Amino acid sequence: MGGMALQLAVSLAGIALMVGLCRLLFGAGETTLSAGSLTARLARDVPGFRAGRIAIGRDARAALVENASDGAVWLALARGDGMVTRKLARATNVVRDGERLALLLNEFTLKRAELDLADAADWEARLRA
């Protein structure tokens, strides 16, 4: 039992060292979203995608993108050095507080997304439709 605990401790220390080295070599890797990166990513991932309206949150960490081909709205979130995207269902559960928009997605790895947008009211109406 003591041997197993030692093995586990050594493994955890090894992981910590490797993660430290990764941080040293590559930095924190936090990216921000831009219209170019959003449309490029969705054009690659979604067959037939044509960019429509794009709204990027003030911190450039979250964005809403309309697919002009079918009218669907996509959510994009900056994660590490990349992004995670989701096609939003019609009548998405949205809560607005001034210019702050919260999308309640209820996914196990993505319960909620928040955006600070100048035209939050427009997007709220669009997402509730």
Add this chain to the structure above:
Amino acid sequence: MKPFDPVALAIPAFILLVVAEMVFARMTGRARFEVRDTAASLTMGLGSTVLGAVFAFVFVDFALLIQPYALTRIGWSWGAIAACFVADDLKYYWWHRASHRVRWLWCDHVNHHSSQHYNLSTALRQPWFGVLVLPGLLFNVPLILIGFPLTMIAFVHGLNLVYQFWIHTEAIDRFPRWFEAVMNTPSHHRVHHATNARYLDANYAGVFIVWDRLFGSFVEERKDDAPRYGIVGNIASYNPLRIALHGWVSLAHDLGSAHGPREFLAYLFAPPGWSPDGSRDTSETIKARWAAQQSPAE
């Protein structure tokens, strides 16, 4: 007898090679690392090892249950080891193919594909709850019934997994044609981890890519369509526990909402993305949409 475990012996080499790839990536830009992604992958690897040891008795007990019905008793010899290695690799191919085509199995295997990066640390991003994939046990039955010793099966499977470690890299482009024709390589396995429509559900091989060529699932990597890694609905978490559980939670949610036994069974055994109203995407619907968008010249 406690079987000799090649994976345990290879762990120091795995660590050195991940470090070497990080340095290589920093110097050349020919591989990508992201600190939280790497931390998640390495922690998943450790968790998989620990939970694998805890639940090993399930696999051992099942094998011991089948063993008395073996048709022959094959002894240890170089020829038997070689035959067992090839047979295990064929088994791996079908297990792996099923793991992408059957939701129950995918719930576990999805963890290995959940990184949007492709480097040696991704190889260590392994599932935690393999014990819940009961149909997966059945894939071992033929090898046991043929009469290979259980320790030999465990040994060659360990060798198979060690081989698969080094192919998780962007640092190596391609090998000579003869090698690419027979063996699974970084190029072939990049295709397997890609979410590009043309690459979905391809290259399931463990060691020998000939199985994909033989059973019609081989796709060549193309320079004009660089692989993009991850899963169709990429996860938004670096928390290893959330990564390990997300497929299972999603399945449990769907099973709970099933209307009747037919839907219940379809959620378990149909391909990932299946839904009663067809509102979700399967790899077939994605590939069909993509094919419709291609110009006739493609």
